Amino acid sequence: MAISEDFVANGFVKIRAASDEVGLAAQALLWKQIGLTPDDPSGWTEPVRWAADLTGEGPFGQIINSPELARALDEVCGQGGWRKSGSCGNIPIRFPKVPPADDRGWHLDLNVMREDGSWAVSARSATLLILILFSEVGPDDAPTRIRVGSQRDSIAALGEGVHEHVPASRLVEAASAHRPLAHATGAPGEVYLVHPLTVHAAQEHLGTRPRFMAQTPVFLSAPLDPSADTPLARAVR
Structure with missing residues (x-):
């Protein structure tokens, strides 16, 4: 299946944006950022540690600015349908x-900014979600759970309203409960590349090595319009 066909059918698609070596180079920088090492599990005392790439330099830039990712975003959002991200x-x-x-409940990410600057959830999303892997992620390594095709349930459940995150999560969780699962x-x-209305969730880590993954919003050039002639729009029809 082509990228666009997969995306329309399932609400997500996986691509190769950079080599393993580039991804692992980014991981090495993240270990330094959090002050821990891969060889000393005694320091792994918290279930989640947050890091960030705010500059898009080095291996992070090689991934977020990769031609492969740009081509995939063009195919999903349409030429000119997305704005370049400066960092992961x-x-x-x-x-x-x-x-x-x-933090493992089913949800949609916040995807629209209100006039007062706060963020909420809307069917007219202003963003697309990308998940960037910096480590090998197997079935036991806390891969993000994805409800396949759930973007179609979300658009019906959300309607025309703008919702707070928790109520929106309850709506889309109930509406998409019948969907099959995939794992990132x-x-x-x-x-x-994950449709902004695709329902997803974290899960417990049952493996042996930490999982490194960015959750990056890509801003759309215009809010999601279900009538548009793009895979992003066709995915909710």
Whole structure:
């Protein structure tokens, strides 16, 4: 299946944006940022540590600015339908063998800014979500859970309103409960393009090595219009 066909059918698609080596180079910088090492598990005492790429330099820039990612975004959003990101943004690092964080509910990411500057959830999303892998992520390594095709349930459940995050999460969780599951597994340097209305959730880490993954919003040039002639729009029809 082509990128656009996968995206329309499932609400997400995985691409190779950079090599394993580039992804692992970014991971090495993240270890330094959080002051821990891959060889000393005694320091892995929290279920989640947050890091960030705010500059888009080095291996982070090689991924976020890769021609492969740009081509995939063009195919999904349409030429000129998205705005270039300057960095990979927030990066939650999930650690194994510690009590899990209480952050594993089904949800949509905040995707629209109100006039007062606060963020909310709307079917007329202003963003697309990308998940950037900086480590090998297998079935036990806390891969993001994805409800396949749930973007179509979300647009019906949300209607025309603008919702607070928790009420919106409850709406889309209930509406998409019948959907099959997929898991965002993969290799360093791979990227998932996720429809802004695709319902997803974190999960407990049952593996042995920390999982490094960025959760990056890509801003759309205009709010999601379900009538538009793009895979992003066709995915909710």
